Amino acid sequence: MARRSVSTSRNGRRDAPYTSESLLAVAVEVFVERGYDGTSMEDLARAAGITKSSIYHHVRGKEELLRLAVGRALDALFAALDEPPAREGRAVDRLQYVVRRAAEVLVDELPYVTLLLRVRGNTETERWALERRREFDHRIAALVGQAIEDGDLRSDVDPRLATRLLFGMINSISEWYRPGRGRTRQHIADAVVRLAFDGLRKPSSTR
Amino acid sequence: MARRSVSTSRNGRRDAPYTSESLLAVAVEVFVERGYDGTSMEDLARAAGITKSSIYHHVRGKEELLRLAVGRALDALFAALDEPPAREGRAVDRLQYVVRRAAEVLVDELPYVTLLLRVRGNTETERWALERRREFDHRIAALVGQAIEDGDLRSDVDPRLATRLLFGMINSISEWYRPGRGRTRQHIADAVVRLAFDGLRKPSSTR
CATH class of the missing domain: 1.10.357.10 (Tetracycline Repressor, domain 2)
Known part of the structure; x- marks a missing residue:
């Protein structure tokens, strides 16, 4: 979880490339709001304004985000x-x-x-x-x-x-x-x- | 919420007729376990072992159960x-x-x-x-x-x-x-x- 990816900003909320840390910050917010069980990778991608594959560039899945x-x-x-x-x-x-x-x-x-x-x-x-x-x-x-x-x-x-x-x-x-x-x-x-x-x-x- | 109904015990877990109070006790358990938002009338009926219409005999819906x-x-x-x-x-x-x-x-x-x-x-x-x-x-x-x-x-x-x-x-x-x-x-x-x-x-x- 050390690489950086350029976000493909689908909703214009974010221009800078995501780091693992900034992606984690977004994921934690979503987990707290919706509950971990109730959060899908789609929800995370939407909240971060990037594609699911951009998230997979950083982590293997939502459980790795939870662990981090x-x-x-x-x-x-x-x-x-x-x-x-x-x-x-x-x-x-x-x-x-x-x-x-x-x-x-x-x-x-x-x-x-x-x-x-x-x-x-x-x-x-x-x-x-x-x-x-x-x-x-x-x-x-x-x-x-x-x-x-x-x-x-x-x-x-x-x-x-x-x-x-x-x-x-x-x-x-x-x-x-x-x-x-x-x-x-x-x-x-x-x-x-x-x-x-x-x-x-x-x-x-x-x- | 004062009437009694005879339960149609679909799963054999309960033979006695439900009172409003015993139905409430079951509903609260389910709400705590699954969260109020995540609980449907179906879930409540399944947990109580009665039909949805038997529940409607007691209360107008799940929000009334929450209020009680x-x-x-x-x-x-x-x-x-x-x-x-x-x-x-x-x-x-x-x-x-x-x-x-x-x-x-x-x-x-x-x-x-x-x-x-x-x-x-x-x-x-x-x-x-x-x-x-x-x-x-x-x-x-x-x-x-x-x-x-x-x-x-x-x-x-x-x-x-x-x-x-x-x-x-x-x-x-x-x-x-x-x-x-x-x-x-x-x-x-x-x-x-x-x-x-x-x-x-x-x-x-x-x-």
Whole structure:
């Protein structure tokens, strides 16, 4: 998927030649809007304003586009786990770093993560993506478990349930966040970290 | 939608006559599985094991089934707002009660709330449901705002963003909770209230 093709712009929406990346961006939009199962190569060609054979110049088919798209989201999430602040120090601080980065990745890679969250497991690529998501969740749950053991997180919520609720909160951002409107990435990531770790209640109020 | 019809059980899956309620339960399952747009009256008849005309004996069409289904979820959520602990006392306590009840309603009415959460606004009924959801969100955001004003909730997260993240967490339960497996309703509602109000961090740890 490294070649470039000159688009045959059937609808005049696009003059520049497609790169694999710009084609992927169009495909992800269509997958999110119509659902992956409901998208045909024809739909993709129409949305991109090029012929189906131009698409086949870049990829073997729509499943390869799905793999590239969800792979981009997964790579960004796993990369966060490998950054030094996610690897060094107390588990609670590493967790806090990863929670912030996961919210940022969601905002930065919005359509790619949105697509990843909608994957249901009907194709081999979808099952692979679900498996990678589970692997990510296990690594987070392990961090939560370690931070409880260290005495930094409350022990009255079990790690897997806490992980699910935490990422439920983060992932829900994909349902309402639209770039350039209202809140910034920083504002959202701050709110997520505050709510996740310290909750809504005012720190000084009685518990 | 009060009459009963004797089912003509084409596939032997069901012998008893359908009531409007049992037909609705089948329809909601199919809507959640195939998506509302992707479900035909034929699909519903096949899943229920009755003829299309038997369905028309109960309802005017699939949009009426959708309205009854999402109406059931909305009624349960709004009923919680009208219960005495949601109306009387400090805003923070009322909010805490409503958050717990919303998690319980989600567990109790899982398929109905799941369907409500997937409504996208393509039909009049869907737009009505979205409007009611917005109304519910506004009432929660008003409670959050009041509790901040009372000095009980932190003032460094804005009420609408806090409401979105809070209900993002609650609503995400629909993605993994399955009745009868593992965690109980009580266990889940407790975890939601703890995380939402006090966060993951151990109460005694330094901030």
